[in-house]
Amino acid sequence: MKRRLLLVSNSTLHGGGYLQHCQQNIQDFFGKDVKRILFVPYALHDRDAYTKTARDKFKTLGYEVDSVHETPDPVDAVRKAEGIFIGGGNTFRLLKALYDNKLVTEIRKRVLQDGIPYMGSSAGTNVSTISINTTNDMPIVYPPTFAAIGLVPFNINPHYLDADTFFSYKNPKSMLITQYHEESDTPCVLGLREGSMLLVEGNKATLLGSTKARLFQRGKQTTEYEPGSDLSFLLTDVQ
Amino acid sequence: MKRRLLLVSNSTLHGGGYLQHCQQNIQDFFGKDVKRILFVPYALHDRDAYTKTARDKFKTLGYEVDSVHETPDPVDAVRKAEGIFIGGGNTFRLLKALYDNKLVTEIRKRVLQDGIPYMGSSAGTNVSTISINTTNDMPIVYPPTFAAIGLVPFNINPHYLDADTFFSYKNPKSMLITQYHEESDTPCVLGLREGSMLLVEGNKATLLGSTKARLFQRGKQTTEYEPGSDLSFLLTDVQ
Structure with a gap:
């Protein structure tokens, strides 16, 4: 499988600039051969403004x-x-717009068959996984399904936060993910803290960035992984 | 319209007992004529344990x-x-189970036409409104629609929290609700802080409890309401 993915937890870290904390990873990922990157701004309402932000940032990294x-x-x-x-x-x-524009299958084909590099951030990371079941966002519109692009066979929870820093002592994010695992046949969930990202190259997955990630598996204890960890075992169920 | 609703933000307040902070409101609401209350435990996985919790509490208030x-x-x-x-x-x-069991229309009929009292807490408050578009929960299962029982013509965000106490400075709940209002034709959203509840009697709505509520209307400034406020104007669009 040619698959190449850079799945980032968050676009802006602790008041730094847009994509600043992962800009070196972005250049390493897209490399010198890619000149133009296709941006999908569907997750925000003002697509023009969002495109300008992304365009300006990628320009400084050498990409149109x-x-x-x-x-x-x-x-x-x-x-x-x-x-x-x-x-x-x-x-x-984002997911609704991807379906409305018939892009889900097409992106899946291009990434898994043709091997073009795919980078996602936050919602863009969510939709790259098997489903959006573990998003933090408000369900402001109704997509035709929660099934997503399926570039990896597990779920990611971006912006993952530990219980003590979460907004309510009764709803730590770990408890919300536990609720997910009360349902049958739910896959693993990788909680990507802000500052972390997952690099996938073929059947190899590596945790990058400055923070640890927490893995939730149905019926098992959670596990913590340090930056640099090999998480390739998460990819073994890929269709 | 006979409608009688008690819509509570949260079941447990600051470490107090289950429904303790609103027990007087519950007794005032169901009164002496109601002897037996039908409980819907679908929002939690362990329905037996949940029923025991509710049964034990309501017993102390005089209800089976x-x-x-x-x-x-x-x-x-x-x-x-x-x-x-x-x-x-x-x-x-919860919403999926209500549809799976064909209860949405039936509950709506009993409450709006027959006037039986309806109490909701948290998720039970969400599903009483026009839709679940403003829930805080994780989309762990896919309901057939986000349209809900529709006992009131607006949305509620239970457990509403102000920006400075929310889990991430980039995602205050007010911003998430603003995202909702970027979509067309979205109704008002009443942010019910923990400790507050809405009492609806016919076409009269009153804010009860110990905390203020914040109202979000598309294209307008938000407004704060003190406990005791008359919010009947929210009901004017009811079908």
């Missing part, structure tokens, strides 16, 4: 950005893309 | 509890109910 919302034929834009970046915002809005 | 999950025919149980209480947990799980 085309936004899928500026093209007359989004499917064709995906077919011709050298690389894809889906930005954060509201995951429900 | 029948749980809808213990009856062979949930629709018939709703048809015969003197009063209904839907407890908190996961809103997606």
Whole structure:
């Protein structure tokens, strides 16, 4: 499998600039061969403003950005893309727009079969997984399914936070994920704290960034992983 | 319209006992004529344990509890109910189970046409409104729609928290609700802080409890309301 993914927890870290904390990872990931990146701004309401933000940032890293919302034929834009970046915002809005524009299958094909690099941040990371069942976002619109692009066979919870820092002592995020695992046949959930990201190259997965990640598996104790950990075992169920 | 609703933000306040902070309101609401309350435990996974918790508490308040999950025919149980209480947990799980058991229309009929009292807490408050679009919960299962029982024509955000106490400075709950209002034709959202509840009697709505509520209206400034405030204007769009 040619798959290459950079799945980032969060776009902005502790008041730093947009994608600043992972800019070196972005350059390492897209490399010198990719010149133009197709941006998907669907997760935010103001797509023009969002595209400008992404375009300005990627310009400083040496990449041109085309936004899928500026093209007359989004499917064709995906077919011709050298690389894809889906930005954060509201995951429900993003997934619905991906289905409305018939991009889910097309992105899956390009990434898994053609091997073009896929970067996601926050909501863009959520939709790259098997489903959006573990998003933190508010369900402001109704997508046709919670099944997502399925580039990996597990779930990710971006912006993962430990109980003591979460907004309510009664609803730590670990408890919300536990609720998910009360349902039958739910996959693993990787809690990516802000500052961390997952690099997937073929069947190899590595935790990158500055913070640890916590893995939730149905019926098992949770496990903590340090940056640099090999998480390739998460990929073994891939279809 | 005969409608009588007690919509509570949260079941447990600051480490107090289950429904302790609103027990006087519960007795005032169900009164002396109601003897048995039909409990809906669908929002939690362990329905037996949840029913025991609710049954024990309501017993101390002078009410017997029948749980809808213990009856062979949930629709018939709703048809015969003197009063209904839907407890908190996961809103997606709750709404899906309500549809799976064909209870949405039946509860709506009993409350709006027959005037039986309806109490909701947290997720049980969410599903009483026009939709679950403003829940805080994780979408662990996929309900057939986000449209809910529709006992009131607006949305509620239970456990509403102000920006400075929310889990991330980038995602205050007010911003999440603003995202909702970026979508077209979205109704008002009443942010019910923990400790507050809404009493609806016919076309009169009153804020009760110990904390203020914040109202979000599309394209307008938010407004704060003190306990005791008359919020009847929220009901004017009811179908």
